[in-house]
Amino acid sequence: MRKSSVFMIMATLSSTCYYLFVTIILSLCPITLCATVVEDLKNLHPPLDFNTTIMTNCLKNPSLRYCMGSSSMDLDEIFKFTIVASHLCNESKNPNCVESFPKIDLRNRPYIAPLYLSFGFFWKYCPLTILSIDLSNNFMKGTFPIELLHCTQIHSLDLSINELSGEIPIKGFSPLTNLTFLNLSYNCFSESELFDSQFFRRFNYSSFIHSGALLDHQRFTLKVVVLLVGFPVFVIFMVICLGWLCFHRPDILPRKLRRSSRFTPAILKAATCGFSSENLVGKSDVVHIYKGVLRDGTRVKIEMYLDDISRDGYRKFVEECKVLSELHHKNLVRVLGWCRSRTFRAIITEWTKEETVEMWLSGSSPPWNHRLKVLMGIVGCMRYLQQEWPQVDYDLNTSSLLFSDNMEPLISRFKVGDQNSNRRKICKFGVLLLEMILNKGVQAEFGGSDNGGFIRYMRSLNLADLQQMIDEKMEVTEASYYNQVKQALSLGLMCIEQSNCDQPSLAVIFNTMARAYKSNLVLPSANHRTFHGDRFKGHVLVQSR
Numbered sequence: 260m261r262k263s264s265v266f267m268i269m270a271t272l273s274s275t276c277y278y279l280f281v282t283i284i285l286s287l288c289p290i291t292l293c294a295t296v297v298e299d300l301k302n303l304h305p306p307l308d309f310n311t312t313i314m315t316n317c318l319k320n321p322s323l324r325y326c327m328g329s330s331s332m333d334l335d336e337i338f339k340f341t342i343v344a345s346h347l348c349n350e351s352k353n354p355n356c357v358e359s360f361p362k363i364d365l366r367n368r369p370y371i372a373p374l375y376l377s378f379g380f381f382w383k384y385c386p387l388t389i390l391s392i393d394l395s396n397n398f399m400k401g402t403f404p405i406e407l408l409h410c411t412q413i414h415s416l417d418l419s420i421n422e423l424s425g426e427i428p429i430k431g432f433s434p435l436t437n438l439t440f441l442n443l444s445y446n447c448f449s450e451s452e453l454f455d456s457q458f459f460r461r462f463n464y465s466s467f468i469h470s471g472a473l474l475d476h477q478r479f480t481l482k483v484v485v486l487l488v489g490f491p492v493f494v495i496f497m498v499i500c501l502g503w504l505c506f507h508r509p510d511i512l513p514r515k516l517r518r519s520s521r522f523t524p525a526i527l528k529a530a531t532c533g534f535s536s537e538n539l540v541g542k543s544d545v546v547h548i549y550k551g552v553l554r555d556g557t558r559v560k561i562e563m564y565l566d567d568i569s570r571d572g573y574r575k576f577v578e579e580c581k582v583l584s585e586l587h588h589k590n591l592v593r594v595l596g597w598c599r600s601r602t603f604r605a606i607i608t609e610w611t612k613e614e615t616v617e618m619w620l621s622g623s624s625p626p627w628n629h630r631l632k633v634l635m636g637i638v639g640c641m642r643y644l645q646q647e648w649p650q651v652d653y654d655l656n657t658s659s660l661l662f663s664d665n666m667e668p669l670i671s672r673f674k675v676g677d678q679n680s681n682r683r684k685i686c687k688f689g690v691l692l693l694e695m696i697l698n699k700g701v702q703a704e705f706g707g708s709d710n711g712g713f714i715r716y717m718r719s720l721n722l723a724d725l726q727q728m729i730d731e732k733m734e735v736t737e738a739s740y741y742n743q744v745k746q747a748l749s750l751g752l753m754c755i756e757q758s759n760c761d762q763p764s765l766a767v768i769f770n771t772m773a774r775a776y777k778s779n780l781v782l783p784s785a786n787h788r789t790f791h792g793d794r795f796k797g798h799v800l801v802q803s804r
């Protein structure tokens with residue numbers, strides 16, 4: 260164990276030393292070697308009889324590449340060529356560098372290989388004797404060095420282990436009919452579109468290992484596997500995600516894709532920070548009331564019922580919620596939807612202020628015209644419900660009537676009840692009307708939810724008795740106000756009347772209230788006519804309907 264690790268350390272050390280050595284030598288080499296080539300090219304000039312030397316050479320060996328050129332030969336270029344050729348011959352350790360040499364061997368020479376490659380004139384007259392070129396392992400960058408392909412006679416070309424990129428010039432290889440060995444492995448060529456061409460069949464796969472030019476089998480299978488397996492997995496994953504969203508968090512989906520009035524437990528959980536105790540605003544054995552904020556910023560009240568209801572009961576609950584969420588009136592608390600889970604059912608309504616009409620009456624002692632405005636809103640809402648949703652029953656207790664942000668009264672307790680409760684509804688309004696006018700102490704004596712005692716007591720009184728009990732905090736000093744209050748009192752008494760025929764209809768109540776309300780609005784203004792003519796056209800129309 261220990262021996263082998265010592266050996267490994269030594270091996271690492273010696274290879275490090277070797278690399279250091281090589282790096283130092285290589286970094287020194289280019290300065291000396293390259294300098295001599297470049298110096299020679301600059302300083303040496305063709306001798307005067309160079310013309311004749313070449314001529315004799317060509318006569319002796321007509322197949323020399325520079326003899327095959329055009330008639331006017333560039334003597335200067337040819338002279339430079341001979342200099343580079345002799346240097347390169349020596350670099351490549353060829354035996355006889357004066358006349359001809361068979362190989363260019365510049366492997367592992369990253370500093371001088373690019374220099375020799377850059378001498379275009381040399382490659383143009385590439386000596387016919389050269390049969391093998393090896394430029395492997397030189398970190399050469401750029402595109403394929405096509406100047407090499409001037410040496411059409413070569414048998415072997417090795418460019419492996421470089422960083423060459425771009426296309427392999429496959430057409431450029433066709434004149435190289437004697438080429439039997441090619442190695443382009445370990446480069447960064449781009450994938451060839453002609454990978455099934457003659458060229459690739461000429462050489463076997465080991466000439467192109469990791470060259471980039473051929474479709475890598477491993478990578479190909481990987482791509483196929485990714486496509487065949489990954490894509491279906493992705494689709495299934497997306498479907499599961501979408502399904503999960505639809506069933507748990509439809510509020511995240513675009514508005515068009517969701518049923519807006521059905522809430523899921525996950526939505527409520529998110530809206531209430533996981534049903535946190537800070538959001539719990541009211542609690543009894545079966546009902547928990549939470550305040551929450553939906554994703555779109557709407558503040559809501561969530562009434563959670565923890566009771567155990569039958570399947571039939573749940574169906575009824577949903578039916579009822581569907582009706583209630585259809586109701587739209589400015590004096591009705593908006594029902595946004597419902598929710599059901601294994602452990603609870605819930606009804607979600609808009610969040611309102613906590614202030615009830617009861618608190619408002621005792622707190623701020625509002626004047627008559629303000630009270631009238633509240634009554635007007637309630638009657639308007641009652642009319643809407645009677646006309647459009649007669650099956651909806653509601654509660655008009657001052658403790659259940661709330662206020663909206665702009666001080667509109669809101670009916671907050673309502674349910675789907677029975678169709679024929681008009682009489683009861685009018686009676687409830689009568690009680691409300693009397694409560695709004697009379698001294699707080701009067702109805703306080705008659706507690707209880709059904710107001711039975713209060714009603715019986717009221718029926719026993721006449722109008723004159725009642726006038727004594729008007730809430731003095733209203734300060735009805737003005738005569739017109741006083742008349743209205745008196746009128747309202749008798750209307751209230753008529754509403755709580757026992758027999759059907761004595762009770763006024765909702766239309767009559769509405770008209771009476773509206774008339775009083777309208778004349779109050781006229782009061783502060785001296786200009787009677789304009790007021791009547793323009794601003795209240797709408798109201799008049801509503802009344803005559």
Ligand SMILES: *[C@@H]1O[C@H](CO)[C@@H](O)[C@H](O)[C@H]1NC(C)=O
Nearest residue numbers: 309310311314331332333334
């Ligand atoms: C080279 O010499 C030949 C005669 O030997 C002559 O015809 C030719 O013009 C000369 N070329 C140059 C470029 O001097």
Ligand SMILES: *[C@@H]1O[C@H](CO)[C@@H](O)[C@H](O)[C@H]1NC(C)=O
Nearest residue numbers: 295345346348349350352356
């Ligand atoms: C050839 O290389 C050897 C060393 O390898 C060197 O001594 C000699 O001077 C070189 N010759 C030429 C002509 O560059």
Ligand SMILES: *[C@@H]1O[C@H](CO)[C@@H](O)[C@H](O)[C@H]1NC(C)=O
Nearest residue numbers: 411412413434435436437438
């Ligand atoms: C290939 O080798 C043959 C025989 O040695 C020769 O005749 C032919 O010219 C060579 N082809 C090229 C393109 O150099």
Ligand SMILES: *[C@@H]1O[C@H](CO)[C@@H](O)[C@H](O)[C@H]1NC(C)=O
Nearest residue numbers: 439440441462463464465466
């Ligand atoms: C590929 O060619 C080399 C030499 O050209 C040879 O040694 C090797 O066996 C060949 N491989 C295949 C798979 O044909």
Ligand SMILES: *[C@@H]1O[C@H](CO)[C@@H](O)[C@H](O)[C@H]1NC(C)=O
Nearest residue numbers: 419441442443444465466468
């Ligand atoms: C090409 O070079 C690489 C790396 O040196 C080697 O693995 C591969 O066998 C060579 N191919 C041939 C055909 O010699």
